[in-house]
Amino acid sequence: MRIVSISENKEIEKRIAITPEMAKKYNSHGFKISISKNYGEHLGFNDKEYIDLGVEVSDNEKKIIDSADIIVQVGLPSDEKLSFLKSDQILIGVLDPYTNQDKLNDLVKKKIKNFSLELLPRITRAQSMDILSSQANLAGYKAVVDSFSVFEKAIPMMMTAAGTVSAAKVLIVGAGVAGLQAIATAKRMGAIVYATDVRAASKEQVESLGGKFLTVEGSENLETEGGYAKETSDDFKKKQEDLLAETLKKIDIVICTALIPGKKAPLVLNERMINNMSSGSVIYDLAAIQGGNTALTQLDKVVVKNGVKIIGETNILNKLPTSASNLYAKNVFNFVSNLYDQKNKKININLEDEIIEKTLLK
Numbered sequence: 001m002r003i004v005s006i007s008e009n010k011e012i013e014k015r016i017a018i019t020p021e022m023a024k025k026y027n028s029h030g031f032k033i034s035i036s037k038n039y040g041e042h043l044g045f046n047d048k049e050y051i052d053l054g055v056e057v058s059d060n061e062k063k064i065i066d067s068a069d070i071i072v073q074v075g076l077p078s079d080e081k082l083s084f085l086k087s088d089q090i091l092i093g094v095l096d097p098y099t100n101q102d103k104l105n106d107l108v109k110k111k112i113k114n115f116s117l118e119l120l121p122r123i124t125r126a127q128s129m130d131i132l133s134s135q136a137n138l139a140g141y142k143a144v145v146d147s148f149s150v151f152e153k154a155i156p157m158m159m160t161a162a163g164t165v166s167a168a169k170v171l172i173v174g175a176g177v178a179g180l181q182a183i184a185t186a187k188r189m190g191a192i193v194y195a196t197d198v199r200a201a202s203k204e205q206v207e208s209l210g211g212k213f214l215t216v217e218g219s220e221n222l223e224t225e226g227g228y229a230k231e232t233s234d235d236f237k238k239k240q241e242d243l244l245a246e247t248l249k250k251i252d253i254v255i256c257t258a259l260i261p262g263k264k265a266p267l268v269l270n271e272r273m274i275n276n277m278s279s280g281s282v283i284y285d286l287a288a289i290q291g292g293n294t295a296l297t298q299l300d301k302v303v304v305k306n307g308v309k310i311i312g313e314t315n316i317l318n319k320l321p322t323s324a325s326n327l328y329a330k331n332v333f334n335f336v337s338n339l340y341d342q343k344n345k346k347i348n349i350n351l352e353d354e355i356i357e358k359t360l361l362k
Helices: 020-028 047-051 061-066 101-109 124-129 131-150 177-188 202-208 234-250 271-275 321-339 354-359
Strands: 002-005 032-036 056-058 070-072 090-093 113-116 158-160 163-165 169-173 192-196 253-256 282-285 301-305 308-312
Touching (some): 020 321, 032 061, 047 056, 056 061, 070 321, 101 113, 113 354, 124 321, 124 354, 131 177, 131 253, 131 282, 131 321, 169 177, 169 234, 177 202, 177 253, 192 234, 234 271, 271 301
Parallel strands (some): 002 032, 002 070, 032 056, 070 090, 090 113, 169 253, 253 282
């Protein structure tokens, strides 16, 4: 059984799907492994490190894919590389079926089995495979660090003979995995942290991390069975807008993390609300790739409005590619292990397994 991975387009994706540590684990399960030449060089994983583990390294990506039983990637490969795939092969990655529907339908027609890992169910057994959680943790941390680096004041309260420096006030919009990590990171660095979320269950989580939860008057629990946020009603949006407009007058830094799977990110901060913020404040919009949580977010740009900096990134994890790759590669290994029948040495696509059934694109 051969598992392979080819280089991502490093201009847009620096993460990799097989690290040397995971190559060793695949070997112990009896897999043969092939990767592209210079596959992990940019992360400090040179080809010799892989070769010493028994990995085959080649500069012929067509040949690599042709030999594969399973192809593991971070994102969907280019059209040219997808054309190399053949029937009965398995493709695993963050395939973004909402955006790439036509391409993936073509692969299904070719009898290629596609597993999109962002569709994993939120169940206990899937936690070790949960790429959304592992990557969002890092994103929430990095968004806070980057925001603090461009904020031109001190973060913690400081008492000196010359006077007292007040602690920075941070608002986290969306208390999912990224938001909770952002709360924890901001608190560790001495900020006063507020948070808001449409899911009622988030209040206890926010407060357990030392954050202050902003509750919209008369709000209901807007959470799906899978643990994600639902779209809000117009009445809720108006109440949330009023609450945030007043709160933002005293906030220094906002971290936006609100997302709805498969849909445009909800607009949470409009231009009027941003105008309420003090000059020198910072907004980091982690939802930028899906349209952004603010009316002024632009991808890969820092927009300055009345002295407020609004930062939008295509892929913040490209700033932490080694840590992100280590976690992602472990998630993928755990997913493949669940898919692989170790006793009979073959892939077992058991559609009675919720993990397999939910991630397989049909």
